[in-house]
Amino acid sequence: MRNSSPSSPVSFLGDRLRGADARASLTALFESLRPDLLRFAQWLARDRAVAEDIVQEALLRAWRSRDALKDPAAARAWLLTIVRREHARLYERKRLELVSLDEAAEIPDSALRADGDADLLTLRAGIMKLPLEYREPLVMQVLGGFSTEEIARELELTGTAVLTRLFRARHKLRALCGTDAAPGAAPREEPA
Amino acid sequence: MICEDARLLIGADPECAAPELEEHLRGCAECAALREEMRRFNADIRRALQEPPDLQLPRHVPAAPRWREWALAASVVLASLAAIAVWLLRPTDTLAHEVVMHVRGEPDSWLSTHNVNVGAIDHSLRRSGVALDFASDRIVYAQSCWFRGHYVPHLVVETAQGPATVLILRHVQVKAPDYFHESGMSGVIVPAGDGSIAVLERGSAQVKDLAGELRQEVHWLPEPKDPS
Numbered sequence: 142m143r144n145s146s147p148s149s150p151v152s153f154l155g156d157r158l159r160g161a162d163a164r165a166s167l168t169a170l171f172e173s174l175r176p177d178l179l180r181f182a183q184w185l186a187r188d189r190a191v192a193e194d195i196v197q198e199a200l201l202r203a204w205r206s207r208d209a210l211k212d213p214a215a216a217r218a219w220l221l222t223i224v225r226r227e228h229a230r231l232y233e234r235k236r237l238e239l240v241s242l243d244e245a246a247e248i249p250d251s252a253l254r255a256d257g258d259a260d261l262l263t264l265r266a267g268i269m270k271l272p273l274e275y276r277e278p279l280v281m282q283v284l285g286g287f288s289t290e291e292i293a294r295e296l297e298l299t300g301t302a303v304l305t306r307l308f309r310a311r312h313k314l315r316a317l318c319g320t321d322a323a324p325g326a327a328p329r330e331e332p333a
Numbered sequence: 334m335i336c337e338d339a340r341l342l343i344g345a346d347p348e349c350a351a352p353e354l355e356e357h358l359r360g361c362a363e364c365a366a367l368r369e370e371m372r373r374f375n376a377d378i379r380r381a382l383q384e385p386p387d388l389q390l391p392r393h394v395p396a397a398p399r400w401r402e403w404a405l406a407a408s409v410v411l412a413s414l415a416a417i418a419v420w421l422l423r424p425t426d427t428l429a430h431e432v433v434m435h436v437r438g439e440p441d442s443w444l445s446t447h448n449v450n451v452g453a454i455d456h457s458l459r460r461s462g463v464a465l466d467f468a469s470d471r472i473v474y475a476q477s478c479w480f481r482g483h484y485v486p487h488l489v490v491e492t493a494q495g496p497a498t499v500l501i502l503r504h505v506q507v508k509a510p511d512y513f514h515e516s517g518m519s520g521v522i523v524p525a526g527d528g529s530i531a532v533l534e535r536g537s538a539q540v541k542d543l544a545g546e547l548r549q550e551v552h553w554l555p556e557p558k559d560p561s
Contacts, residue, residue, distance in 0.1 A: 168482035175427075183385040192385075193434055204482070264381040282346070283375065284382045289346060307345035315374065 184280045185228045199223040267317035275310035347371035429513035432531045445474040457486045466550040495536040503528040
């Protein structure tokens with residue numbers, strides 16, 4: 142894998158991003174967002190090396206199509222979307238080696254729950270164990286700040302289906318954390 | 334909105350402030366309390382997600398015979414020592430990790446044995462605004478690579494102890510030499526003027542010596558206007 146740029150990284154620039162200063166600003170902006178992108182990718186991929194590759198590829202794609210970014214304030218959401226798509230693309234290209242998280246990460250027993258950090262650890266383990274169909278919208282919502290409508294559009298689901306998945310994700314986490322039963326019954330149907 | 338709908342919406346999106354939900358909550362203390370509880374839980378989820386995931390989570394260890402406790406204790410000591418070793422040899426920052434990942438992405442570069450012509454070396458250096466007073470016959474690989482938003486020279490230099498990879502990072506500053514060991518490679522990133530130089534090896538090449546040599550011989554030229 143060559144970590145190369147497009148053949149001419151400065152061949153076309155939007156009016157708002159013209160010149161060396163704008164290029165440097167955009168590079169700095171991308172770099173400043175890299176930790177966020179990496180954290181997001183890691184929660185999706187659950188593997189640091191894979192997440193690094195995803196972010197690297199996403200940043201290259203973003204750089205190539207940087208003139209599509211009209212508003213720098215929207216850069217974070219724009220880049221997170223590219224990272225998510227790159228992650229999805231990775232799954233389309235090849236089935237990643239799957240690790241049984243039941244074996245890899247047992248949830249700490251109830252004795253650990255007395256401690257605040259243990260609660261957090263339990264929650265993190267619970268999120269890790271969530272199937273991707275629940276983990277992905279949850280991470281997009283809580284970490285990415287995406288609205289239900291944005292998640293629905295990105296995952297090509299209905300708004301109702303997204304809400305159902307989010308409800309179930311939290312329901313499972315609350316059950317894992319030993320909190321009281323989740324509010325109401327989980328929705329039965331999940332229209333796509 | 335009825336309670337069932339409100340609870341489903343709260344469970345899916347505790348931060349939701351839709352007018353119809355707010356109206357329901359004003360008249361339903363139970364649902365309002367539920368939302369507060371779910372918002373606290375959501376804050377916990379947000380806290381949990383702030384750190385990247387880690388597969389090294391604690392395992393529940395069932396009761397075991399006494400000799401197994403000793404074996405377990407010994408394992409813990411060994412694991413701790415291994416963890417300390419890994420900690421001491423860890424890449425101290427993302428830059429070292431990125432450098433290693435980049436070099437890993439070009440495994441063929443290590444295999445080069447032929448000298449690169451001077452034109453190719455010049456091209457990779459000038460494209461990045463770098464001049465190097467270095468014997469070109471020691472360079473067996475020269476590419477101009479995209480790294481952190483800039484083209485950087487990626488060289489492989491033959492040394493008496495084997496090949497060493499060099500990345501000249503005009504736009505990256507480090508305050509002090511940064512030694513690292515990762516993915517079977519050892520290396521150092523040293524400050525050099527306004528930039529830095531990363532030197533990596535996979536065998537026994539003396540990265541410190543080579544880095545010191547390169548530091549004396551690298552010069553920063555005015556940055557090219559169009560790196561393409």
